[in-house]
Amino acid sequence: MASSFFFLTLLLLSIISAATPCPPSERAALLAFKAALTEPYLGIFNTWSGNDCCRSWYGVACDPTTGHVTDVNLRGESQDPMFQKLGRSGYMTGKISPEICNLSNLTTLIVADWKAVSGEIPACVASLYTLQILDLSGNRISGKIPTDIGNLWSLTLLSLGDNEISGEIPMSVVNLARLKHLDLSNNRLTGEIPYDFGKLAMLSRALLSENQLTGSIPKSVSRINRLADLDVSSNRLSGSIPVELGKMKVLSTLKLDGNSMTGPVPSTLLSNTGMGILNLSRNGFSGTIPDVFGAGSYFMVLDLSFNNFSGRIPGSLSASKFMGHLDLSYNHLCGTIPIGSPFEHLDAASFSNNDCLCGNPLKAC
Template identity: 35%
Template sequence: MTLLLHLSIFFTILFISLPSSHSSSSNDKNALLQIKKALNNPPLLSSWNPQTNFCTTWTGVECTNGRVTALTISSGEISGQIPAQVGDLLELRTLDFSYLTHLTGNIPHTITKLKYLDLLRLKQTNLSGYIPDFISELKSVTFLDLSFNQFTGPIPGSLSQMPKLGALQINDNKLTGSIPNSFGSFVGTVPNLYLFNNKLSGKVPESLSKYDFNAVDLSGNSFIGDGSVFFGRNKTTIRVDLSRNMFEFDLSKVKFARSIVSLDLSHNKISGKFPRELTKLRLEHFNVSYNHLCGKIPSGGLLQTFEPSAFSHNLCLCGTPLKAC
């Protein structure tokens, strides 16, 4: 009898101590209401009524098994900063604050509590300051988009420590410095790199040549040196845009992957002649204008299908679609 009594007490205590799904769901709801309050109760979130089901009727909220797994606040009159309470939505897979031109301040440290976060998009807002190192603590993120903001300072080298990162979009900011050397040692997936339209400079780390990037866009910066590290005959690269920089290398020595469909090298200091293997590429976009290239444009393939402007303003290029040699 005594044993049964003890067992009954034990299981009663165990049941009481276990967090219920209802309790967790209430925590999510409270966090959402705190977020709404911190954003000054904007009209965009007028559907966030405490009397209604947040999983089914609240704008931008998605749930799985009663827990908030996606929060998307986009394209509305939102002012203020990203509320710290986003870090209390512990089951979040997607966090998206986009097209909010009056959203200011920094990225809150509390997002490091979101251990299951897969997509972090803070795009086209007025966020500023440095991109924080602590973002690298988000080990489940596969897609990181911080584009079209006011971020300054260097690219955090710690981003290379995100093992599942498949795409890094930090373009259209005011970032300075060079590509971190640590990007030559990604711990996991080699991400697509979108660094265009910043104030970046310096040489591209040579160690990046060992990687097979799917897409690279460094355009609109002040990079110098050898940009050909992204090419290689045995790679599977699809898109490369190095335009509007100060890269200097000999195009005739570059080996191109057959997989490339988009190649923009315009507005640099690239010299040499056209390698014939460019005629073997199934190019959809191509531009080498405003460089120091010379010699005859090889015939065959798709090169002759592009406008003369794609070849213009070089030292002495000739042949179709330019003037005959």
């Protein structure tokens, strides 16, 4: 009897929720959002008709109980049958209308990979306090990141990569205490990385490459215990590598290539057995390469090329468990190339343009 009552209640709730259309104000907001965009090939907005935006509107999802719009998920690269049938990725022009901010219960806003959506990020987006995912990557969005982006305390993913966004990274970004994934890569950002970047305690990926960022890497980054991937390559960063980075236990990918950084490489960075991809190429690093490798060293990529390293190639490299790609070219190294399994598959290009290296695969000593 109790189980029958339970299932009857569930059925009643499903009927009620199915009959709960989205509020007219939210439907109007979506239609105004649609009016500012043009998608000529797939016809995804043809589904945005009828009085209930919770029913069959492509990319729109609602709370089943209240009818409030919770998700707007429009991605130009999709496995959706609509895309596969036409055999093409999406293309969309227009701008993101501030009307989207009238969806006050929004948890997901994705308008990504459409190639030509332009204009600025509406400042009011920072008032969507329930937002957990904001992905506007792969477009032509310009202007600045909203100053108050740090107000989005529920945000776990912020992806604005592959756009034309300029200005500085807002200081308020460090207030995104739940943020796990940050992608600001391939934009036109200037200024420095916020000095207290380490406040982003939940962050696992920070992708800031291909911008015009200056200054040094903040020491506070080392306090992000969950950070596994840090990519600040192809910027204008200077200064030395904080010694503290080499002591991070989870960090496995560090890309600093294509900057103007100087100084020695911390020995802890090369002896860290969790480090798998380390690219320090095209900087001004100098000194000797620390002789701290061992049986626990497992590098898929170790690129130290185009720097000012001098001295010998560390003999301990021979003890490495694995060395997938090693590039020591364009430095001032000298002496005999060590012998061992990590070196057997490497060609001359890995050691070229040094002062006086010799031994296999270069000429004999």
